[in-house]
Amino acid sequence: MEVIVKPDYDQISKLAARMIADVIRNKPRCVLGLATGGTPVGTYKELIRMHEEEGLDFSQASSFNLDEYVGLEHAHDQSYWYFMNDNLFKHVNINLANVHVPDGKALDIESHCRWYDEEIRKWGGLDIQILGIGGNGHIAFNEPGTAIWSRTHWTSLDERTIADNTRFFKSVNDVPRYALTMGIGTILEARKIIMLANKDSKADAIAAAVEGAVTAMVPASTLQFHPDTTVIIDKAAASKLKRTYRTEPAKAPVAKRKR
Ligand code: F6R
Numbered sequence: 001m002e003v004i005v006k007p008d009y010d011q012i013s014k015l016a017a018r019m020i021a022d023v024i025r026n027k028p029r030c031v032l033g034l035a036t037g038g039t040p041v042g043t044y045k046e047l048i049r050m051h052e053e054e055g056l057d058f059s060q061a062s063s064f065n066l067d068e069y070v071g072l073e074h075a076h077d078q079s080y081w082y083f084m085n086d087n088l089f090k091h092v093n094i095n096l097a098n099v100h101v102p103d104g105k106a107l108d109i110e111s112h113c114r115w116y117d118e119e120i121r122k123w124g125g126l127d128i129q130i131l132g133i134g135g136n137g138h139i140a141f142n143e144p145g146t147a148i149w150s151r152t153h154w155t156s157l158d159e160r161t162i163a164d165n166t167r168f169f170k171s172v173n174d175v176p177r178y179a180l181t182m183g184i185g186t187i188l189e190a191r192k193i194i195m196l197a198n199k200d201s202k203a204d205a206i207a208a209a210v211e212g213a214v215t216a217m218v219p220a221s222t223l224q225f226h227p228d229t230t231v232i233i234d235k236a237a238a239s240k241l242k243r244t245y246r247t248e249p250a251k252a253p254v255a256k257r258k259r
Contacts, residue, residue: 013042
């Protein structure tokens with residue numbers, strides 16, 4: 001894991017967007033793994049700015065979202081499909097035929113989950129996966145205790161997740177209790193992962209994920225197994241870390257030839 005600590009949310013978002021844009025520019029037919037929630041909104045805003053002002057071209061890219069609430073249709077304003085359209089898709093030139101969000105209204109949930117994993121493989125695998133982190137250490141909706149090699153599956157939401165996500169709904173009773181989510185195993189197959197966090201409400205989860213032992217009880221700690229993960233956090237989210245970390249990604253060494 002490479003950990004980068006930035007002064008504020010704006011700087012996190014700009015670095016994350018720059019890393020995603022690099023993937024898109026190097027491989028126009030890339031497969032993006034996308035997240036919802038409050039954390040990546042600034043990253044999506046910066047990607048939209050890059051599209052409008054710098055011509056960042058999404059026309060050949062495809063995408064797979066991490067998760068979706070069971071029971072919410074696309075048109076529901078708290079569905080993750082709606083979120084993605086509102087915060088990114090409708091502002092850039094991505095082809096909507098190439099975007100994928102798990103279907104919260106699928107009639108056969110288990111076969112839909114198997115299909116989702118197969119589809120990621122068919123499209124060539126995830127080139128870059130963006131993650132937030134739950135206050136309980138979850139990634140996507142892999143709640144504490146989820147099997148480390150899990151594939152896309154349905155899950156019931158942890159009490160902490162329901163409480164944290166109540167802010168997006170009218171009341172706690174409106175928060176769906178079930179979700180579809182990529183598994184930890186699915187996520188770990190992405191070629192590159194960036195995990196973002198800001199605010200001190202994430203400090204304990206970040207400390208456990210980055211400096212704690214790898215355990216299914218802290219799903220984000222499993223990223224320690226992944227060969228190319230960058231954790232980009234602000235000072236508040238870094239406040240419980242014991243070690244000191246970089247402020248910019250390390251540059252690969254350049255070999256000097258002898259003359
Ligand atoms: C969202 C997702 C979740 C969030 C996490 C943090 O697609 O998979 O794991 O990333 O719950 O949410 P925010 O960013 O709202 O704090």
